[in-house]
Amino acid sequence: MLDFTYQNPVKIIFGKEKIQDVAGEIPPDATVLLLYGQGSIKKNGVHALTIEALAGRRVIEFGGIEPNPSYETAMAAVNVVREKGIGFLLSVGGGSVLDATKFIAAAARFEDGDPWQIMSGAPIHDAVPLGAILTLPATGSEMNTNAVISRKSSADKLYFSSPLVYPRFSILDPTTTYSLPPRQTANGVVDAFVHVMEQYLTWPSDAPLQDRMAEGILQTLIEEGPKALTDPHDYNVRANIMWCATLALNDLIGQGVPEDWSTHMIGHQITAMHGLDHAQTLAIVLPVIMDVKRDKKREKILQYAERVWKIDSAALGEEKTIDSAMAKTREFFETLGVRTRLGDYGINAASIPAIIEKLQEHGMTALGEHADIGPDTIREILERCL
Amino acid sequence: MLDFTYQNPVKIIFGKEKIQDVAGEIPPDATVLLLYGQGSIKKNGVHALTIEALAGRRVIEFGGIEPNPSYETAMAAVNVVREKGIGFLLSVGGGSVLDATKFIAAAARFEDGDPWQIMSGAPIHDAVPLGAILTLPATGSEMNTNAVISRKSSADKLYFSSPLVYPRFSILDPTTTYSLPPRQTANGVVDAFVHVMEQYLTWPSDAPLQDRMAEGILQTLIEEGPKALTDPHDYNVRANIMWCATLALNDLIGQGVPEDWSTHMIGHQITAMHGLDHAQTLAIVLPVIMDVKRDKKREKILQYAERVWKIDSAALGEEKTIDSAMAKTREFFETLGVRTRLGDYGINAASIPAIIEKLQEHGMTALGEHADIGPDTIREILERCL
Numbered sequence: 219m220l221d222f223t224y225q226n227p228v229k230i231i232f233g234k235e236k237i238q239d240v241a242g243e244i245p246p247d248a249t250v251l252l253l254y255g256q257g258s259i260k261k262n263g264v265h266a267l268t269i270e271a272l273a274g275r276r277v278i279e280f281g282g283i284e285p286n287p288s289y290e291t292a293m294a295a296v297n298v299v300r301e302k303g304i305g306f307l308l309s310v311g312g313g314s315v316l317d318a319t320k321f322i323a324a325a326a327r328f329e330d331g332d333p334w335q336i337m338s339g340a341p342i343h344d345a346v347p348l349g350a351i352l353t354l355p356a357t358g359s360e361m362n363t364n365a366v367i368s369r370k371s372s373a374d375k376l377y378f379s380s381p382l383v384y385p386r387f388s389i390l391d392p393t394t395t396y397s398l399p400p401r402q403t404a405n406g407v408v409d410a411f412v413h414v415m416e417q418y419l420t421w422p423s424d425a426p427l428q429d430r431m432a433e434g435i436l437q438t439l440i441e442e443g444p445k446a447l448t449d450p451h452d453y454n455v456r457a458n459i460m461w462c463a464t465l466a467l468n469d470l471i472g473q474g475v476p477e478d479w480s481t482h483m484i485g486h487q488i489t490a491m492h493g494l495d496h497a498q499t500l501a502i503v504l505p506v507i508m509d510v511k512r513d514k515k516r517e518k519i520l521q522y523a524e525r526v527w528k529i530d531s532a533a534l535g536e537e538k539t540i541d542s543a544m545a546k547t548r549e550f551f552e553t554l555g556v557r558t559r560l561g562d563y564g565i566n567a568a569s570i571p572a573i574i575e576k577l578q579e580h581g582m583t584a585l586g587e588h589a590d591i592g593p594d595t596i597r598e599i600l601e602r603c604l
Numbered sequence: 605m606l607d608f609t610y611q612n613p614v615k616i617i618f619g620k621e622k623i624q625d626v627a628g629e630i631p632p633d634a635t636v637l638l639l640y641g642q643g644s645i646k647k648n649g650v651h652a653l654t655i656e657a658l659a660g661r662r663v664i665e666f667g668g669i670e671p672n673p674s675y676e677t678a679m680a681a682v683n684v685v686r687e688k689g690i691g692f693l694l695s696v697g698g699g700s701v702l703d704a705t706k707f708i709a710a711a712a713r714f715e716d717g718d719p720w721q722i723m724s725g726a727p728i729h730d731a732v733p734l735g736a737i738l739t740l741p742a743t744g745s746e747m748n749t750n751a752v753i754s755r756k757s758s759a760d761k762l763y764f765s766s767p768l769v770y771p772r773f774s775i776l777d778p779t780t781t782y783s784l785p786p787r788q789t790a791n792g793v794v795d796a797f798v799h800v801m802e803q804y805l806t807w808p809s810d811a812p813l814q815d816r817m818a819e820g821i822l823q824t825l826i827e828e829g830p831k832a833l834t835d836p837h838d839y840n841v842r843a844n845i846m847w848c849a850t851l852a853l854n855d856l857i858g859q860g861v862p863e864d865w866s867t868h869m870i871g872h873q874i875t876a877m878h879g880l881d882h883a884q885t886l887a888i889v890l891p892v893i894m895d896v897k898r899d900k901k902r903e904k905i906l907q908y909a910e911r912v913w914k915i916d917s918a919a920l921g922e923e924k925t926i927d928s929a930m931a932k933t934r935e936f937f938e939t940l941g942v943r944t945r946l947g948d949y950g951i952n953a954a955s956i957p958a959i960i961e962k963l964q965e966h967g968m969t970a971l972g973e974h975a976d977i978g979p980d981t982i983r984e985i986l987e988r989c990l
Contacts, residue, residue, distance in 0.1 A: 219843040221619025226612070232860065233607025424840035427824045427848055434816030441812065454810040457605040461860070462813055470856075474618065474847065 219425045219474040226468055228361045229387040232461070234453075236389045237267045237351055240308070241275060243387045244349060248305030249276040251298060253319050255283045255311040262397040264353055268310055278302055283311070286489055286496065287318035289334055289369040292325065296333065299326040299346060307348040309385075312402075313357025313409075316350050320365035320383035323348045337367060337376040338580075345382040353394040355460040356406030356497070358413060358467025360388035368490055375490035376580065390464065392456035400447050403459075404554035405497035407443035410463040411436060411550075412500040415522075416479050417472035419508065420587040422517050425475045429521070432471045435462050436526045443554055480585035481507055484596060487573050494563050501551040501558045505544045506602045510595065512540050514588060519543055560603045570600045605811045605860040612854055614747045615773040618847070620839075622775045623653045623737055626694070627661060629773045630735065634691030635662040637684060639705050641669045641697040648783040650739055654696055664688055669697070672875055672882065673704035675720055675755040678711065682719065685712040685732060693734040695771075698788075699743025699795075702736050706751035706769035709734045723753060723762040724966075731768040739780040741846040742792030742883070744799060744853025746774035754876055761876035762966065776850065778842035786833050789845075790940035791883035793829035796849035797822060797936075798886040802865050803858035805894065806973035808903050811861045815907070818857045821848050822912045829940055866971035867893055870982060873959050880949050887937040887944045891930045892988045896981065898926050900974060905929055946989045956986045 231239060244250060250272065259265040269277070280295045298304065299322060309319035325333035327344040336342055352360045359365065363384055368375040395403070418432040439462050445455045465471070485499030494502075508519060520536060523529040523543035531539040548558050557563065574593050577583070585591035591599075617625060630636060636658065645651040655663070666681045684690065685708060695705035711719030713730040722728055738746045745751065749770055754761040781789070804818040825848050831841045851857070871885030880888075894905060906922060909915040909929035917925035934944050943949065960979050963969070971977035977985075 219840055219847070221622070223615065223617050225615035229609065229611035230859075231609050232605075236607070424844070425847075426827065426844060427820055427851065430820030430823060431817050434813055434820055437816060438813045454605055457860070458810070458812060461605070461811075465813065473616075474843070 220423060220476070222473040224469065224473045225381075226361060226384070226470070228385050228468070230361060230390060230464065231387060232390045232457075234391060234393055236391050237264065237394075238271045240268065240271045240349070240351060240389060244275070244306050244308065246275070249278065249303055250306045250308050251295070251302070251304040252277050252279045252308045252310060253283060253295065253315055253322070254279070254281045255285070255315045257281065258397070259310050259353060262353070262394065264310060264351065264394050268308070268351060278304065283315045283318045285314045286368045286375065287314045287321075289321075289367055290371070292318045292321045292367060293333070295322045296325045304346060307346050309348060309350040310353070312352065312354025313359040316352070316359040316385070317357065317365035317367060319348050319350070320359070321367050321378070322346070323383050324378070324380065334369060336378050337374075339378075342380050342382055345380070347386055348383065350385045350388040351394075352388055352390050352460075354398060354402055354406055355395060355463035356409040358410070358464055360385060360390065361464050361468035364467070366486065373490045373576070374580070375486040377486075390460050392453055392460050395456045395460065396451050398450070400555060401495070403446050403450070404443070404556050405495050406463060407439050407446070407459060407554055408497040408501050408551055408556050410459075410466040411439050412481055412497075412504050413466040414471065415504060416481060417475060417477050419515055419518050419522060420476040420478050421514070422521070423475050428471050428473065428475050431465075433522070433525050435466050435471070438462050440526070440550060443550075447554065476587040478585075478587040480591045483577065483582050483585055484573070484599065487576050488560075488565070491573060491576065492563065492565055492569065498556055498563065501556045502560055502603045503599065505548045505558060506599050508540070508544050508547070510599050510602065511586065511591075514590075516540070560600070567601065567604060570597060573600060606809060606862070608859040610855065610859045611767075612747060612770070612856070614771050614854070616747060616776060616850065617773060618776045618843075620777060620779055622777050623650065623780075624657045626654065626657045626735070626737065626775060630658075630661070630692050630694065632661070635664065635689055636692045636694050637681070637688070637690040638663055638665045638694045638696060639669060639681065639701055639708070640665070640667045641671070641701045643667065644783070645696055645739060648739070648780065650696060650737065650780050654694075654737060664690065669701045669704045671700045672754045672761065673700045673707075675707075675753055676757070678704045678707045678753060679719070681708045682711045690732060693732050695734060695736040696739070698738065698740025699745040702738070702745040702771070703743065703751035703753060705734050705736070706745070707753045707764070708732070709769050710764070710766065720755060722764050723760075725764075728766050728768055731766070733772055734769065736771045736774040737780075738774055738776050738846075740784060740788055740792055741781060741849035742795040744796070744850055746771060746776065747850050747854035750853075752872065759876045759962070760966070761872040763872075776846050778839055778846050781842045781846065782837050784836070786941060787881070789832050789836070790829070790942050791881050792849060793825050793832070793845060793940055794883040794887050794937055794942050796845075796852040797825050798867055798883075798890050799852040800857065801890060802867055803861065803863050805901055805904050805908060806862040806864050807900070808907070809861050814857050814859065814861050817851075819908075819911050821852050821857070824848050826912070826936060829936075833940065862973040864971075864973040866977045869963065869968050869971055870959070870985065873962050874951070877959060877962065878949065878951055878955065884942055884949065887942045888946055888989050889985065891934045891944060892985050894926070894930045894933070896985050896988065897972065897977075900976075902926070946986070953987065953990060956983060959986060
C-alpha cells in the first residue's frame with residue numbers, strides 16, 4: 219500500500235425531504251447566491267423547495283450554467299459575487315453547476331490576475347464558502363475538491379483541485395433524480411463507473427480493501443444502473459446510484475493505490491473540441507485504453523474480469539478473459555444507451571491530430587499510472603476509438 | 605436505504621515515518637499532554653520518535669492508561685489538564701489510550717458536576733482538541749466520535765459519543781504495529797471484524813454498496829489477520845489490517861443501514877465484571893447471537909455465508925448454511941488464538957444473573973436492530989456462551 223493523507227470534511231445529508239434543512243447549514247447573515255443550470259430545477263420542484271427553505275434569507279439567483287460549465291459564464295457569476303457581497307454560494311443542480319460554483323468560489327477571491335490561471339495550477343488562498351443540493355449523481359463533486367471548467371474561446375477543458383472548495387455540506391435527496399432524462403441518468407452511471415476504474419485499473423499494490431470497495435461500487439452500478447432506466451421512480455435504486463457516485467470520487471478508494479486518469483484527460487479534450495457529453499467520451503476511451511495497456515494492466519484487468527464480471531479466466535485463458543472484460547464493459551455502456559465509438563458521434567480520423575496537439579499544449583504528454591501514455595500512444599488510442 | 609447524515613473530518617496520515625510530521629498538526633503555542641499506556645511505546649521506539657518530533661514544544665507526559673481505560677485514571681489526567689493549562693491532547697497508543705483521551709478532553713471542560721455523567725448521556729459542549737498516533741489497529745477510535753470507559757468502583761463499562769472528540773488528526777504508521785504481542789494483534793482483528801458485523805448482520809435494507817464494503821473489510825481481515833501472526837513484519841499485511849480497522853468503525857459502512865450493537869453491549873459488561881479482553885468477549889458473544897437471532901437475521905446471515913465464506917447455500921440448505929457460517933466465524937476467531945466460550949475463561953452459569961442485572965441497570969433492556977434482545981434473550985445468549 220502506498221502512503222497517503224486523507225481528510226474529507228464534507229457533511230452529507232442524505233434522504234427524502236432533506237432540502238428543507240438547507241437553511242440550518244448556511245450562516246444566517248450571509249447573502250446567498252443560488253446557482254443553477256438550464257432550469258430543470260424549476261420543472262421538478264427543487265427550485266421552489268429551496269426558495270421555500272431559505273425564506274427570510276437574502277438570496278440572489280444566478281441561472282444558466284451550462285453542461286461542461288464555461289469560464290465565461292462562471293466569470294459573469296464572479297462579478298455578481300463581488301458586486302453583491304455574496305457570503306455563501308449554494309449550488310443547486312448536478313456536477314456542472316457545482317464545478318462552476320467551486321471555480322466561482324475560488325475566482326471571486328483570486329487577486330493575482332485572470333482567474334483562468336487557476337486552471338493551470340495558480341495557487342488559491344481563499345474561497346467563498348459553498349454548499350450543494352445535488353440533483354444528478356455522476357461527478358462526485360459533492361464530496362471532493364475537484365472542478366472541471368471549459369473555456370469556449372480556446373476550446374479548453376481543464377480541472378483544478380483545492381481543499382478550499384470542499385462543499386461545507388451536500389444535500390442528496392434521491393427523489394430529485396426521478397425526473398432526470400434517461401441520457402443524464404445513463405451518463406451519470408458511466409461517469410461514476412469510470413471514476414472507479416481510474417482508481418482501480420492500474421497495477422496491484424497489495425491494497426485488497428481498496429480493491430474490494432472499488433469492485434463493490436462497480437458491481438452495484440452494474441446492477442442498479444439499468445434499473446434506473448426501466449423504473450426511474452424506484453427510491454432505493456436512485457439512492458444506491460447516488461451513494462455509489464459520491465463514493466466513486468470522494469477520493470477514499472484512491473487512497474494508498476496508484477491511479478490512471480488518462481481516460482478523463484483525453485475525454486475532456488474530446489468534449490472541449492467536439493461537444494460530446496463527458497460520459498460519452500469516457501465510454502469511448504476507457505475500453506480502448508484497457509486494450510492498448512493490456513500488458514501493464516494485466517493483473518488488475520484479470521481481477522476485474524473475475525470479480526466484477528465473474529469471468530472464468532482459468533477456463534478462458536488470459537487474453538480471452540481480457541477481451542471478454544473489455545467487451546462486457548463496452549456492452550454495459552451501450553446497454554445504458556451510451557455509444558462507445560467516436561464514429562457514433564460523427565468524429566473521424568481527421569480530428570485526431572488537433573486533440574493530441576491540445577493535450578500536448580496542456581503538458582499532458584505522460585499520462586497513466588506509469589506516465590507512459592504520450593502523444594504516440596494517445597494517437598493509437600484515438601485511432602482505435604474510431 | 606435509510607436516511608443519514610455523515611460528516612467525518614478526521615485527517616488520516618498513513619504510512620511509514622509519518623510520526624515525524626506530528627508537530628505540524630498541533631498548534632505551536634499549545635502545551636501538549638502526551639498520553640500513553642503501559643509503556644510499550646517506550647520499548648518500540650514510538651515514544652522517542654514522538655518526543656523528537658515535538659522538540660521545542662511544551663510537552664507534559666501522562667502514562668499508565670490501562671487497557672479498558674478507567675474513569676479513575678482518566679480523572680487524574682483531567683486534573684493535569686486543568687492545572688497545567690493543557691491546550692492539546694496527544695494520544696500515543698491504541699484504542700484504550702485514545703478512548704481515555706477523548707473522555708479526558710470532554711471531562712476537562714465539563715462543568716455540570718461529576719464528568720462520569722457524560723457516560724450516561726449528559727451533553728457536552730466543549731472539549732480540549734486532540735490528536736492521535738495509533739499503534740494498535742482495532743477500535744477505529746482514530747476516526748470516530750466514540751469512547752468506551754470503565755469505572756472500577758462500580759464495575760461499569762460504558763460508552764459516549766460526540767463530534768467534539770473527533771481527533772483533529774490520526775497518524776497511522778503500520779510499522780509501529782510490528783512489535784505488538786500476538787494476543788493484541790489477534791484481538792484487534794476480532795474487534796474490527798465484529799464492528800463490521802454489527803453494522804452488517806441485521807436485515808436487508810437494499811443498500812448493496814454498504815453491504816459490499818462491509819463484506820470487503822471482513823474478507824480482507826480473514827485473509828490478512830492470520831498473516832500478521834505468522835509474519836508480523838510484513839508491511840502490507842499490517843497496513844491492510846490497520847486500514848480495515850479504521851474503516852470498520854469510521855461510521856461509513858453503517859450509513860443508511862440498521863445496526864445491532866448487542867454483542868458489544870453484552871461484551872462490555874463481561875469485561876467490566878470479569879476482566880476479559882474486549883475482543884475475547886466479542887468472540888464469545890457474536891456467534892451465539894447469530895444462532896439465537898438466526899430467523900430475524902436469516903437473509904443477511906445467508907448473504908454473509910455465501911459472499912464472505914463462499915458457502916454454497918443452494919447445495920447445503922439454509923439451516924446448514926447458517927450453521928456453517930457460524931462455525932466458520934468461531935473457527936476464524938479460534939485460529940487467531942481468541943477463545944470463544946465463557947468457560948474458556950473460567951466463567952460459569954453463576955455469573956450470568958449479575959451481568960443481566962447490570963445491563964438492566966444501564967437501561968439495556970431492548971438491544972438489537974429490532975430492540976427485541978431483552979433480559980430473557982440475553983440470559984439465553986449467555987447460557988449458550990458457556
